[in-house]
Amino acid sequence: MSKVFDFSGVDDFCSGGFMHTNPKDSNLFFPLGRHVDVYFPRKRSHVSAPFVFSGEVKPQPSIEVLPDECLFEVFRRLSGGQERSVCASVSKRWLMLLSSIHRDEIFPAKGNLDPEEHDNTSISVKEDEAFKPKEKVEFVDSERVKSVNEEFEGIDSDGFLSRCLEGKKATDVRLASIAVGTGSRGGLGKLSIRGSSSTRGLTNLGLRAIGRGCPSLRYLSLWNLSSIGDEGLLEIASGARLLEKLDLCHCPAITDIGLIAMAMNCPNLMSVTIESCTNIGNESLKALGRYCPNLKCITVKNCALIGDQGIVSLFSSAGHVLSKAKFQALDISDVSLAVIGHYGSAMTDLELLDLQNVNDRGFWVMGKGQGLQKLKVLSITACGGVSDSGLEALGGGCPNLKLFGLRKNLLVSDTGIVKLARAAVSLESLQLEECHRITQCGVFHILANCGGKFKALALANCLGIRDINFLFPLTSICHSIRSLIIHNCPGFGDVGLAVLGRMCPKLTQVELSGLQGITDTGLLPLIRSLEAGLNKLNLSGSVNLTDNSVVAITKMHGETLELMNLDGCKYLTDITLSEIAQNCSVLTELDVSKCGITDSGIATLSGAEQLNLQIFSLAGCSFVSDMSLPYLGVLGKTLVGLNIRHCNGISSSSIDLLLEQLWRCDVLY
Template identity: 65%
Template sequence: MHSSIDALYVASSVFLFLDLLFFALHREFLGLDRFNFDLPRFFQLFACRNSSITVFLIYLFPDGNFCPGGSIYPNPKESNLFLSLGHHVDVYFPVCKRSRISAPFVFSEEIFEEKQPASIEVLPDECLFEVFRRLPGGEERSICANVSKRWLMLLSSIGRDEICAKKTDPSFEMEEKFLPNKAHESSECNKKGGIVGSNGNKVEVEAEDEEIEGDGYLSRCLEGKKATDVRLAAIAVGTGHRGGLGKLSIRGSNSTRGVTNIGLKAIARCCPSLRVLSLWNVSSVGDEGLVEIANRCHMIEKLDLCQCPAISDKALLAIAKNCPNLTSITVDSCSNIGNGSLQAVGSYCGSLRNVSIKNCPLVGDQGIAGLLSSASYLLTKLKLHALNISDVSLAVIGHYGKAVTDLVLSGLQNVSEKGFWVMGNGLGLQKLRSFTIISCQGVTDIGLEAVGKGCPNLKQFYLNKCAFLSDNGLVSFAKAAVSLESLQLEECHRVTQSGFFGALLNCSGKLKALALANCLGFNDLVLGCPLIARCTSLQSLSIRNCPGFGNGSLAMLGRLCPQLQHVNLNGLHGITDEGVLSLIENCETGLLKVNLSNCVNLTDKVVSVFARLHGVTLEQLNLDGCKYVTDASLVAIAENCLFLSELDVSKCAITDSGIAALACAEQLNLQILSMSGCSSISDKSLTSLVELGQTLVGLNIQHCNAIKSSTVDLLVERLWRCDILS
């Protein structure tokens, strides 16, 4: 069979050859005089071609333009195998079938063709660096960064001053109008990525829109496993053409491939508009990365370093010298940062306003003194926690803290009574408005009185764990602090009712908020007090977890403070209905927020009086843990409380009937309802809860064991606008 096919092929080829030869010899007769016939060339072509038709066409059109349409295959190497088609040629070519191979095995082409890497991949990093820095814009760089990790890291290693931009690029034209010097006439890219201006001077340019980049509004936060060098490189390359990175926060680090100096360097090179940098618990980042940030990101305004043991004075010194716009610095648990860098920050950062230093063992009096003495006229907020400083530092604060408005001193074990006395008598804290003292054993009656006298504009004062402060010191401070508006005492166990009410009566008449928490020195003693001495300015009263505070003290507060609007009596197990009623019945203005949580002895009587006397003003009511409160309280609330928006009856003795009463209230517009742990609430409350859900945005039904899961699903479906905790 194969022999007959071969014979037929030979015969057809001979016939075609003779026809072509006849056509060539009789071209004049056929009217084709313009074709010159060269018989030797004809035979030469015929011997080299396996297609007679191709020979004929090539001979007639020696320049190869026998079909103006061009080749149907883009590869020029295949042009000798196929005919090109013009737009006027109508030729049909059947699909060529691949010939069968009669062999025991059929091998694929991949076995014989060795895969060659892309030609650009064989280039060394130095060559790719030169290619990438000549990309026209940020989008092109982002696209290239998606190719491979190698390309991404190379792109992130290109500094903004190393990018070559051409004037012909649209993105560069947009940048050009925002540059300070707009005279650019040469598009030649110099070695550092600059443009030569008309005056011959080099003008530095960026590859992105400087106006948008200057805004630096983009914010990125990496936490835990997501904090890696690769992600930082992607952020560095990708944020440039979208406005520039303005805030970067790194919290924690990947345990195996976490953030190192390489990632921070990528941010430094690509994000010159960075303004806020936070590094928390990043042990693998050291001076090298932060120094690169300092050298390239001169717009840094806020720096937050927490648990970065590898960062030392060297990095902070570079920040101080290169970032003059620094306004806020926080250094927490950085064991290698000491006095030298703090002195440099005070000297070089003329805009510094906020300083927080915590648990840095190398920071002492010298660093604090150098910082305060240099930045005394602008520094407004100062926080010192768990430092090895002495009375000298407090004396410096009292003398140089002329602009300080907020001061926090915490865990200063080496500071004595003398330090607070000198600080108060230094007369430098004239602008101090808020003062917080925590766990400082040097706070005594004498020192606190001096602070009150030396801070005439002090409005908020918070004392916590000051064991040596007594009633006399508290009363003396209240007399001296003529502008005091808020006083908070926590775990001051030597303060009793005498000091509490003495401070209340001896304040300047501006005290608006008074709070006690976890003070164990109270005993419910009835003290004689003339009715004429009242504190009419007090609007907020909070007494939490003070077991000795009872009904007698509440009754006295009711007589002394008639203008109360916010009352918090959380955890006062000793009070009953009698004491609370004596307080609320003397409130001349309506109560707005009341918290009676964990007052286990209160009953429906108190709630009913609340609703009747203050229902038109009451906005928030917390009865969590009041186990004697029943449905009667909910009925009173539904009838009288017109503006109540938040109600907490968790672990109260309420049932489905009480919820139904709330749902039937015509003017009640509850937004948050919490009834966690109410075991008597069942599926019967579904209709009532759906009715209340028209205004609810928060519903807590946790530990309501009588409510089935199917009912909860229905609530979630119907109250789709409400956040339901179940």
């Protein structure tokens, strides 16, 4: 072995030389004896026996031997955000220590200030790469810590970083990385965490890091997180006092303690959503009403512990500022409706869903309370207690009501809905869905008795609407209505369409979908009676229509028609596409799915020079084949969306060519 260390200069064994001209410099690498020289060959040595060095190897000192308290003091003196980010990337231990430092505990930089602390509007990719450590060392935990610099995606329009973690990505380590890294990049403004009941990587420790490191947080959304409780919300409430929006959904471990703390420490709260949180009750609503003077919007859904006491406390304290409210599946009674009607002086938007314990008396008192003078939007869904007298009172008590929606109701009849239309003088839009006691006679009376501001009527799944012989005076014309939607009302047919044509001559948007009872006989009088040009027409599911209707539509309204949906009109042929090509100059969306069109029709359509289609759907057109490929390519010059699903005549190879040609277009196949 002594011969190995006696080489000097050039030798047959291996050529090379000393690494250091001064032999003392070699001690920087190995603690050797006085007369020992170390030779580093250029090639790997074939000697398998270990080298034996004289002298004792001393361990190098490491900052890791310092306890957490000392490292804490070191980290809080780091001068800038980049330095903290780099240190956080070293190990999980360092990351968690840095994330535990409150922003108020960081020492201000002396001398030259970190420019990132003052100018957060521009961050180059090169700067991020320059400060990213080349190697990360995991001293304590075996889990590899993701680089903090990889946690940044972009800055939203408000100037704050926005982060969304879902499923397995929602861990304490990621939240700690976000808390440490976003401070020097404008600050975290929005955080959304969407997990599940099986999420195990996230605890209150992660929210503690956000609370201490993200004082600029303004929006927090927590969904399906069984591991997050009051401790995490307390940390957010303590550190993120600028919070404006809070969304809690399926968080069973959060109780009134956490939400009360949020209300007391975050006076800027403007919007709060509580959904399916089984341990949040009336005290939380009471605290929100008392401590949040800027609360504008409240949503409470499926919370068994919230009842009349919570609603009463909320509106009696904050009714003068609350403008939007949604209550669904709650155990509340007529008392809550009465309080809303009395104290909701600032309310503009109110939605009530699935309230099984409210009766018609509650709606009557709510309307008579005269507190809903500013209400513009009212939606009532699956509240079985409301009937005709309640609707009449609501119409009279809401003079500024513009949109009213009633869904899944079995008690309201033509009388109630007509009285509402008469009393609500500002009503612009009426939506009725699954109201089976409403008849065609009631619909015509609504149009005849509504005010001059009425613009839109929507009927969906109303089984009581059937064709009747209806006579009305010539003065019963609604000149203000512009939009008519009748969806899936099987009893509505040609007779009703003819009457509507005479009563609504100013329609510009018509949707008659799922009406198998209408034919050309009923549709043609409606189309011909419209004085204003149609902008949007939806006839999907009207299986008995033919090319005659489309010919009349395109000739009379082709210059104004922008959208036409003919999905499922199986009797339409290439004549329809020919008429559209000749007469529709501003059409941007066309749907002829499951129609009887062929390659010839598409060829004709592609030859229309004035046509500027952007969305074209021919899904389920079995007569379309590979012959249409060049014509679709021509149309594709302006298309942004093309649907050719279930077009069995188009081969997979043609689809590949089409995808290559229409690379700017979103093709569904």
